[in-house]
Amino acid sequence: MKRRKALRNLVLFSLGAGLIYSCKDKYEAIKQLKLKNLQVEPYHLDLLDDLSKVILPLHQIPELKDHIALPFILNMVDKVYDSKDRQMFIDGYMTFDSEVMLLQGKKYSEMEIADKQLLITKLNEEKLVASLELYAVFNTVKAKSIQYLTNTEYYQRKINNYEMAPGRFRGDVLLTELKNMNDE
């Protein structure tokens, strides 16, 4: 029976799903997600947001300068992750500051951007002897930020040449003939 209703209500639901989030309405956007399994305090929201921006600075792409990946990241952890992975993530961000303090002598939020970049690079290269939870936060934020970017309309159209209709299929095409191959 649930499915019968779902069939009718899908149009309404789908209106909310494609939100583009901007920095300004970060807290509002997260509130709208109605997270069920995550209760993230503003302090940690800012931390995760900042982490995402250091790992993948979306604002460097002019067309996406107002985008932030954070609401998408949290939504995925809340609704798509299983409870074990979600708990790792929660434990990771809750102890992130103290662990980074222990490892680098400074809280993440008090670091200069260059130090943050250094920390992220070390984590990326797995050169830091840190907890699994800390790595879970890093890996999740990185993977989901990438997923956010590569699924934006801009990326799909510009890099993947996505068109819904008329779609096209050519099975034997020279790479140089692709629409965006000569773009810089």
Place this chain on the structure above:
Amino acid sequence: MSDERYEAIIIGAGMSGSWVAKELCDKGIKTLMLDRGPDVKHLRDYPTASKYPWEYEYRGAMSNEHTKANPIASRCYAYKDGATHFFAEDSEHPYVQAKPFDWIKGYQVGGKSLLWARQTQRWSQYDFSTPDTNGFGISWPISYKDIAPWYSHVEKFVGISGEKDGLDVLPDGEFQPPKEITVIDKHLRRVVKENYSDRHVIYARCAHLTDPQEIHREQGRGQCQNRTVCERGCPFGGYFSANSSTIPWAQRTGNLTLKGDSVVHSVLYDETTGKANGVKVIDANTKVETMYYADVIFLNAGSINSTAILLNSKSKRYPSGLGNDNGLLGKNFGFHNYRARLSATCPGFEDKVVDGRSPTNVYMPRYVNLNKDQEDFKGAYGVAIYTARYRKQDVKSVGSDLVNDLMKPKNFKPWTIISMIMGETLPKESNSISLDSTQVDQYGIPLIKFDVGYDDNDEKMMEHFFQEWEEIYAKAGFTNIERIDTGQAPGLDIHEMGGARMGLDPKTSILNADNQVHSVDNLYVTDGACMTSTSYQNPSLTYMALAARAADHYFRRRKL
């Protein structure tokens, strides 16, 4: 109670039932078509059809809640965000698994025709003869020439994109132009041609309009746009579904009454006339029972449900299910073995890519066990071949470097190939579906119990496929060849067949050569339940052809 009367009742408004509806209504027969699911109107009820990938909340992933609640449906490749509403939820129709069976269900008007992968290969005379030549099961009561005109009839209306290959193992049909194939498909085709006289890599025929004709325009359908999101419903009517084609066509005649949310409990049997005379229906929402009466009844609820409805139709004359004089109803249940896959990398062709998306692939028809047991296993298999070249996302770096790496459109991975066995399974009494003696569903109907499994023949066939295809891959220069046995349970192939098989002898079959129950001649079963053997092709084209043929049989007989 109701005493609504029609000349014909069709149970199930999916792929096969909609064909019976079209044929009967075209001939002026007042018809009632019942479906347990809600109505799905072409265009009106495709809420996700035009949603873009970036509009999906989880960008193609599924919520944990959804996956957990639907562990069985989630195993189907097409159960994706945007299409889940066309799958029955696991809880909607529970069942008992004596052995693991993944039952994928589409309960709505249109059935699974909204969800299918649209592959439409004819059977050849070899396929109808395999039980005889390979020595298993029973003989088919019909041959290729009985069904060939009906294949043509269906193909013209449905619209099949294909190439005339001139192969007796996979007869040509009424084709619209093929779509393109990939450069690796072409390479493989060339290698196979040079090395084997008995094997052919062909374009897999599929129910997509590539050159719509007047008959398709009359249906309101247009050219396929290669959107490849077909399972959400196609606003162009680019592929065949009951919803875009046969059902609205039948409705336009004014002869069709369509009732959704009508769960058929059983077929009614008149002890005095020895005929089926109606159906008992439970309203899916109110659970109120209603009877509908008719001169002729067509069962098209899908192989499993049609068999279960017959088993549940008990009377003094038929205490173990309607037409079940020989006790074989529910037995000899078949499926396709899709477990074995061979993946590889295809070196070279680095300057080539695909551009866009194709809703189909290439295919190798059977070449083994054509006339007699040539191998140490019985039955046929074909192979579905998927080749692709994906973009490479360089995600090793972080920061500005990561942005730069991701924004480069020029990165591609090497070409890859994955080939999948489509294997015949042998009918046997031990592979069966039955009604559970204690548990019932939300409508008080006994749960269906599955006792279906693979056997040694399937294992041998898979080994044969692996060895032969490793050789083909090596000849094609493919590397990193890897055998994959998905270990998937029967059912995930979604080609369930048998349970009420056709045959010449009422002692060993339930249906005759015209899909009538042997002892109840006004009851036709024209979906996959009728299949005497499974061969290896995607079966729905054959169901549609058999359904149209049986409807015509009724019409001609009725006129006498």
